[in-house]
Amino acid sequence: MSAKTEAAGQVLTRAVKYDNEEKYAESLICYQEGIQLLLDALRSITGDGKRQKLRQKISEYMDRAEVIKQRVEQLKAAGSYHEQIHIENNSTGHSYERLFARFLDDDVGVVEVEDPYVRTPNQIYNLLRFCELAVKRCPNLGKVSLITGQESDRDTYQQHQRLEELAHSLGERGVKLAVQYSATLHDREIRVDNGWIIQIGRGLDIYKPTESKFAIGYCDYDLRKCHETTVDIFHKKNVKNGK
Template sequence: MSQNHVSGMESSAISVLKRAVELDHSGRFQESLVCYQEGIQLLMDVLKASVKDDSKRGHYREKIKGYMDRAEQIKTHVNQLKEDGKYHEQIRISEDATGHSYESLFKPYMSSFLTEVWVEDPYIRHIHQLYNFLRFCEMLLKAPCKVKKVHLLTSQDEADSGQQRGALSEIKESLSAQGVTLDLQYSSTIHDREIRFDSGWIIKIGRGLDYFKRPKGRFSIGYCDYDLRQCHETSVDIFHTKHTKTLEIQTS
């Protein structure tokens, strides 16, 4: 392996671990765990490539042990908070911020155990909101989990219910072809916005899935890649409950 490649991996590891420490210090533990794990793996790859330099190998081993110990402490702390039903963290998305695609936001809370998802959002009505929901479903299909059922509770678009129903029907059919069932229900009194996973995670976004700004044009950066799309200011609250049986959506 070339020295340049090793240096590149080292730079990536430093960058990811720096982010892990920042998230750790700000109390965003689940996100920091993901970064610690990625950074540690990169450092281990650097260690394997540094076979001829004993001093470097010793330095990397020491760093890896320190980060692994901290990751283990966080894991224990998070598990205890979950056990006590006290897990809560908040992410603030600032006005015009980027880097907050659905993949980036939900990744820390998705595991291979996730099989069922509940989306409660009154504003899956207009075209861009329907596309948001479609992108969310695509994200679920790409994730390392086996989601088999998605529940959507939303309000009906009184101005153009035909467009909304047609789009959601098409999404339902498309998901079915992927082996995923979409359970669709409407409510005229829905006002809460939250997403729930059968693994116990509850994610409440102030603006629901509709926190992205309109792109400047169809051929402007951020039109396709939501990590590059500017956001509206909003807050995201994450909770965890062991009582997943209480996650059933109650319709009005």
């Protein structure tokens, strides 16, 4: 078994697991990734029998992926899509890219973030990382809207200054950062104008600090340990026309 075939097997095992759990969006991503790995492996396989067997597997997975894709579209159209991800304490593999990238695409023009704790440097860095992902994945992004709480009087200026620096950087890429402050905000939610709504128990602040700036996981959030939290994902029809 080649390395690519083995890797495909691992990804497709996750796809089937998510499929059985009715986590269709996650399952579809894994099916697509696993199918691509099998197609890559097919190029290096010799022998008609082996190639035909692998083609058959690829065809079966592609058929199932298409069924799931249609199921997701049906649930979205009905406004009844719901997916839940439970992030366990000290678990890894939960970077923003893995959690959110599949909901960010060419159709996105506005992203709204409600999180009462985008205040400290670390929390603002979390927002920065999320904005980097949005800019990378959404070529038509025009606005990021943030509602958050305000730091104490002593640190208010630094909070504002850091957010203004982020706003300036986004502005250079044609994206406006609009910030509002609320003293009563408790919800933690990301809304995307392609219809996706993501509710996170801890908001963006799901990662534990590393032991030092030179420890594994400091730069790559897939390797960073997480706090326990739950992510709920919904899809709402006609979100562009109002909440």
